[in-house]
Amino acid sequence: MIVIDNILISDDVLSEQFVCDLSKCKGGCCEDGDAGAPLMDSELEELQQYFDAIKPYLTPEGLQEIENQGKYVYDKYFGWVTPTINNAICAYGYRDEKGIIKCGIEQAYNDGKIGWKKPVSCHLFPIKTEKSKLDSDLEFVNYVPREDLCHAACVLGKKLKVPVYKFLKEAIIRKYGPDFYDSLEATASHMQP
Template sequence: MIQIEKTLVSDELLEAHFTCDLNACKGGCCVQGEAGAPLEEDELAILDEIYPKVKEFLRPEGINAISKQGAFVKGSDGEWETPLVNNKECAYVIFDPGGVAKCGIEKAFQEEKISWQKPISCHLYPVRVKEYTELIAVNYHKWHLCNAACDLGQKLKTPLYKFVKDALIRKFGEAWYQDLEEAAKS
C-alpha cells in the first residue's frame, strides 16, 4: 500500500497492466453484476439536472427504468447507484451497432449536450474507491470479464494507473497523480 495524502493506494494499481478491450468484453461491466454503478452524493443532483438532455440518447428500456425508479436508486447496501433495466444492465447503457455496451451519459457529453462525462466510478473502473472516516481506499477490482483487458494491457505494457490517469486526476487532482507517478518510479 502507498499513502498519498488521505488515500491508501493498492500496490496493484502500479503493478497490474490493463487496457479495456471492448471487442472482447462488449462492455460487460455495464451489463453484468448485481447492482448499478456506484454514485457519489454530489452526483445525484447532477443526474437529475442532466437527465432531460441525456434522455434523447437512451434506449426506451432505460428511459422506462428511470421513469419508474428515478435517475438513481439506493442499493441493497444502502449506497446510491444507477438504476438497472430488469436487474441487468445500467439504465444509462446504450449499444453500438456491434452490440458493445456504451454509456448514454458519455455519448451526450461527447456530443457536447452536457459538461459532465459520467459517474466517477464508471470513469475509474476497474479502480474502486471506498471512503472511510479518515482515509480513502483506492483498489483494483479484478473481474473475470476483464481478463482480455489484462492481456491487452500486458501486451501494450500499460500500467493500470496510467490507463485510468484521466479519471484519477478527475477524482484526486493533478498533484495527487504526480505523487502516484513518483511512487511508481520507486
C-alpha cells in the same frame, strides 16, 4: 500499500497492467454486477441537471426503468446507484451496432450536450474506491478487475505494457486531482526495479 494524503492505494494499481478491450468484453461492466453504477452525492445533482440532455441517448427500456425507479436508487450496500434494467444493464446504457454497451451520459458529453462525462465509479473501473468504515477520513483505492470479463483487458494491458494507473490517468485526476496523480506517478517510478 501506498499512502498519499489519507488515501491508501493498493500496490496493484501501480504494478498491474490493464487496457480495456471493448471488442472482446463488449462493455460488460455496464451490466455485470450487483447493482447499478455507484454515484457520489454531487453526481445526483448532475443527473438531475443534465437528464433532459441525456434522455435522447437512452433506450425505451432504460427510460421506462428510470420512470419506474427514479434517476438513481439507494442500495443498502453501495449507496446511491444508477437504476438497472432487470437487474442487469444500467438504465443509462445502450448497445451500439457492434453489440458494445455504451453510456448515454458519456455520449451526451462527447456530443457537447453536457459538462459531466459519466459517474466517476464507471470512469475509474477497474479501480474501486471505498471510504473506511472506521475512519471517515480514510479512503481505499483497489484494483479489482472481473476475472472473466476483464481477462482480455489484462492481456492487452500486458501486451502494451500499460500500468492501471496510466490507463486510468484521466479518471484518477478527475477524482483526486493532478497533484495526487503526480505523487502516484512519482511513487511508481521510484518502485520500478
